[in-house]
Amino acid sequence: MRRLTRAEAGAGDASPVRVVHLGLGAFFRAHQAWYTHRANTADPTGEPAGIVAFTGRRPDAARPLADQDGLYHLLVRDRDGDRTELVTSLSGAYDGADAKRRDGALADPAVSTVTLTITEAGYLRAADGAPDLADPRLAGDLERLRAGDSAVSTAPGRLLAGLAARRAADAGPLAVVPCDNLVDNGATVARVLTGVAEAVDDGLAAWVRANVSFVSTTVDRITPATTPGDREVIASLSGFADQAPVVTEPFTEWVLAGDFPAGRPAWEHAGARFVDDVRPFEQRKLWLLNGAHSLLAYAGPTRGHETVAEAIADPVCRGWVDAWWDAAARHLALDAADIAKYRDDLVERFANPRIRHALAQIAMDGSQKLPIRVLPVLTRERADGVLPEGGVVALAGWLAHLRDGTRVRDPRGEELLGLADGPVDDVVPRVLAVLDPALADDAELLAGVREKLTELAR
Numbered sequence: 022m023r024r025l026t027r028a029e030a031g032a033g034d035a036s037p038v039r040v041v042h043l044g045l046g047a048f049f050r051a052h053q054a055w056y057t058h059r060a061n062t063a064d065p066t067g068e069p070a071g072i073v074a075f076t077g078r079r080p081d082a083a084r085p086l087a088d089q090d091g092l093y094h095l096l097v098r099d100r101d102g103d104r105t106e107l108v109t110s111l112s113g114a115y116d117g118a119d120a121k122r123r124d125g126a127l128a129d130p131a132v133s134t135v136t137l138t139i140t141e142a143g144y145l146r147a148a149d150g151a152p153d154l155a156d157p158r159l160a161g162d163l164e165r166l167r168a169g170d171s172a173v174s175t176a177p178g179r180l181l182a183g184l185a186a187r188r189a190a191d192a193g194p195l196a197v198v199p200c201d202n203l204v205d206n207g208a209t210v211a212r213v214l215t216g217v218a219e220a221v222d223d224g225l226a227a228w229v230r231a232n233v234s235f236v237s238t239t240v241d242r243i244t245p246a247t248t249p250g251d252r253e254v255i256a257s258l259s260g261f262a263d264q265a266p267v268v269t270e271p272f273t274e275w276v277l278a279g280d281f282p283a284g285r286p287a288w289e290h291a292g293a294r295f296v297d298d299v300r301p302f303e304q305r306k307l308w309l310l311n312g313a314h315s316l317l318a319y320a321g322p323t324r325g326h327e328t329v330a331e332a333i334a335d336p337v338c339r340g341w342v343d344a345w346w347d348a349a350a351r352h353l354a355l356d357a358a359d360i361a362k363y364r365d366d367l368v369e370r371f372a373n374p375r376i377r378h379a380l381a382q383i384a385m386d387g388s389q390k391l392p393i394r395v396l397p398v399l400t401r402e403r404a405d406g407v408l409p410e411g412g413v414v415a416l417a418g419w420l421a422h423l424r425d426g427t428r429v430r431d432p433r434g435e436e437l438l439g440l441a442d443g444p445v446d447d448v449v450p451r452v453l454a455v456l457d458p459a460l461a462d463d464a465e466l467l468a469g470v471r472e473k474l475t476e477l478a479r
C-alpha cells in the first residue's frame with residue numbers, strides 16, 4: 022500500500038495560501054476544501070488557492086493530514102457505488118493551539134478569506150445572540166487578549182487574536198465565511214466577534230467593523246464521521262494508505278451572500294451560488310433537512326434505530342418526518358413544487374444505505390441546535406393555533422434522550438440531565454424552558470409533549 026504524499030500521488034506542489042480555515046473536521050474536507058479544489062482544477066490557467074487549516078479543540082485531525090502533505094481522499098457514496106476523489110487544496114494542517122502559526126496565517130496579506138466550521142456550540146453565544154462573556158473559557162480568553170497574549174482556547178478568541186495580528190501587520194481587509202448550521206450565520210459571527218473585540222479594545226473593535234466582511238452562507242453535504250472501515254475501502258479503491266479520508270454523499274450545496282473585500286477563490290466554478298439573500302435557502306435547509314435530522318436523532322433511538330437510513334425506512338419515523346415537513350412547508354416562502362422536489366430528494370438522501378450517519382452524532386448539542394432547526398417552525402405553528410405533530414415528536418424525543426442520559430453530549434449537558442430527572446409533569450416544562458421560556462407557558466404544547474414522551478418511553 023502506498024503512502025499518500027504529493028510526490029507519490031503526482032499532485033504537484035501545495036498552492037499558495039489564500040484561505041485560512043478554523044475547525045478542521047470532516048465537513049470542511051467534504052465541502053469548503055472540496056469546492057476550493059474543484060475551483061482550482063476547473064480553471065488550470067487561474068491562480069490556485071491553497072488553504073491552511075487549524076483544528077478546533079484537539080490536534081488529532083491535523084497530524085495525519087500534515088504527514089500526507091495536506092492530501093486526502095473523498096469517498097463519495099451513492100446508493101449504487103463508491104467513487105474516490107483526491108483533494109489537493111489543503112496547503113497546511115495544524116493544531117489550532119499553535120498561536121504563532123495561526124496569527125501568522127491570519128496576518129498574511131495574501132490571505133483573503135477565513136472559513137469556519139466550529140460547530141453551533143463553538144460560537145459561545147448567550148441567549149440574546151451576544152457573546153457569552155460570562156463563559157469561563159471566553160472570560161479567560163478576554164484576559165489573555167487584553168494582555169496581548171494569543172494563547173487563547175475559544176474559536177472567537179482565536180479568530181480575534183489573528184485579526185489583531187492582521188491589524189498590527191496592516192495586512193488589509195478580509196472576509197469571514199462561517200459554514201455552520203446557524204440562522205444568518207454571517208450576522209451571528211459578526212455579533213459575537215465584534216462583541217468580544219469591544220470587550221478587549223475599542224480600537225480593535227473599530228478595525229474589525231471597518232475591515233472584516235461577514236458573509237452569510239447556507240451549506241449542505243451530509244458528511245458522517247469517518248470510521249476505520251471507511252479507511253479500508255479508500256485503501257482498496259485508491260491504493261493509498263490514506264489516514265484522513267472523508268465519506269460523503271454526491272449532493273452538495275453552497276449558497277453565499279456578502280462581500281469579499283480582498284478577493285476569494287472562484288468557488289462558482291465548483292457550483293457555489295452567490296446571492297443577495299441566503300434566507301430562503303437557509304430556512305429550507307435548516308427546517309426541512311436539519312429539523313428532520315434532529316427529530317430522527319432523538320425519536321429514532323426510541324424505536325431501536327442507530328442511523329438516519331434505518332430510521333427513515335421505518336414507516337412510523339417516516340410519518341413523523343412527513344408531518345414535520347408538512348408543518349415546515351406551511352411557513353416556507355417557496356414554490357410548492359420546489360418544496361415537494363426538495364422533500365423527495367431528502368428522502369432519497371436520508372435513505373442512502375451506504376452513508377452510515379449515526380443518530381448519536383446528530384443528537385449532540387441539542388440545546389444549541391433545536392432553537393435553530395425546530396423552534397422557528399414550532400412557534401409559527403403555535404401562533405397559528407396548530408399543534409404540529411413533528412415538532413411535538415422532536416421535543417418529546419429530546420426529552421427521552423435526556424432522560425435516558427447515556428448518550429448526552431451537550432455544552433449544557435450536566436444542567437439538562439439534572440432538569441430531566443423526575444416526574445414527567447415537572448420535567449417537561451422545566452426542560453423546554455431551557456430552549457425558550459415561552460414554551461413552558463404553552464399548556465397545550467406541554468400536554469402534547471407529555472403524552473408523546475410517555476408514548477415514546479413505552
Ligand SMILES: NC(=O)c1ccc[n+]([C@@H]2O[C@H](COP(=O)([O-])OP(=O)(O)OC[C@H]3O[C@@H](n4cnc5c(N)ncnc54)[C@H](O)[C@@H]3O)[C@@H](O)[C@H]2O)c1
Pocket residue numbers: 043044045046047048049075076077078079082138139140141142143144175176200201202240241242243244245246
Ligand atoms: N457533517 C455535516 O454533515 C455538516 C454539514 C453541514 C454543516 N456542518 C457544520 O460543520 C460543523 C462541523 O461538522 P463536522 O462534521 O466537520 O464535525 P467534526 O467533528 O469532524 O469537526 C468539528 C470541528 O470543529 C471543532 N470544534 C468542535 N467543537 C468546537 C468548539 N466548541 N469550539 C471550536 N471548535 C470546535 C473540532 O475541533 C473540529 O475541528 C457542524 O457542527 C455543522 O455546523 C456539518
Ligand SMILES: O=P(O)(O)OC[C@@H](O)[C@@H](O)[C@H](O)[C@H](O)CO
Pocket residue numbers: 141202240241242243244310311314315382383385
Ligand atoms: O453537523 P451538525 O452537528 O450541525 O448536525 C448534524 C446534521 O444534521 C448535519 O450535519 C447535516 O448532516 C448537514 O447539515 C447536512 O448538510
